[in-house]
């Protein structure tokens with residue numbers, strides 16, 4: 122199973138958005154688009170992107186302000202793509218926490234290389250309780266091994282089915298967010314899927330049973346970090362059986 126990285130393009134010029142989208146989609150990224158700062162904020166919290174490609178000149182909010190706000194709560198990688206070529210602007214963006222800065226016009230190869238690097242740095246530079254689709258996610262006694270597609274509790278394989286793994290993999294990837302049933306269903310089974318809360322509830326009940334019964338710990342000790350708050354909340358939301 123291949124979970125594709127999702128990139129949020131924040132850009133108000135349609136021609137550039139289309140150019141970026143074409144490059145990214147043809148290189149196997151999922152792409153979502155925001156054409157204003159306000160829309161960007163809402164999509165960051167609701168869609169859990171893996172990286173943001175950010176234009177600085179937006180109609181409502183300066184891109185620098187977006188970098189500053191996003192950095193207050195997440196290390197989500199940000200690659201600035203801007204027409205502002207002054208060194209001062211680059212320095213400011215990087216100081217505020219942007220991972221990279223590309224000046225327009227730019228080539229597709231350069232953009233892709235910088236995106237790959239930014240995602241790789243974020244994943245390897247973080248400790249546990251991080252957003253990841255490769256490597257490992259740890260929260261208390263629970264470990265998701267994204268390379269082996271396994272979930273371990275205290276080092277013991279919880280033997281999840283593929284669907285159960287997909288659900289818990291998504292929860293781990295979106296640690297720090299509260300996810301709705303509809304969002305989970307659409308993410309896992311595609312936008313055309315008719316929402317079926319009942320089937321998701323059954324899967325979640327099974328996951329809960331498996332990860333809580335695996336000895337020696339009866340239940341997951343919930344992580345303490347703020348970034349993993351919603352992870353614990355998501356687990357709490359799993360229905361009792």
Ligand code: CA
Nearest residue numbers: 133176178179
């Ligand atoms: Ca612009």
